[in-house]
Amino acid sequence: MTESFRKLSISVPPDVAETLESQGKGKASAYVTGAVRAQRAWEDFRDEQARRGVILTEEGMAAARARRYAVQAEWTPERIGALRQQVREHMESELSGGDQQAPAA
Numbered sequence: 001m002t003e004s005f006r007k008l009s010i011s012v013p014p015d016v017a018e019t020l021e022s023q024g025k026g027k028a029s030a031y032v033t034g035a036v037r038a039q040r041a042w043e044d045f046r047d048e049q050a051r052r053g054v055i056l057t058e059e060g061m062a063a064a065r066a067r068r069y070a071v072q073a074e075w076t077p078e079r080i081g082a083l084r085q086q087v088r089e090h091m092e093s094e095l096s097g098g099d100q101q102a103p104a105a
Contacts, residue, residue, distance in 0.1 A: 012020070020028040046056050 020031060023031045049056055
């Protein structure tokens with residue numbers, strides 16, 4: 001399926017223009033398209049959550065981020081690496097047909 005395109009002329013602040021210009025010749029459209037689609041996906045997600053009765057507020061999202069950062073701060077790079085290695089070994093075992101328990105966190 002071939003996608004059709006429409007040419008638009010838009011006005012943006014200098015910092016946005018600089019970012020778009022830095023993308024290289026012919027790549028600003030792809031950059032804008034990606035940004036718009038990401039924003040649309042976020043809006044669709046928020047709408048779906050609202051339909052389910054979950055209202056995402058800035059305060060709630062900030063609190064969730066703070067909790068996530070607190071948990072991440074407790075995990076040392078060594079602990080993360082060890083867990084990744086356990087997951088890798090488990091996946092390799094699964095792929096080779098082994099019967100191994102899931103890694104413990």
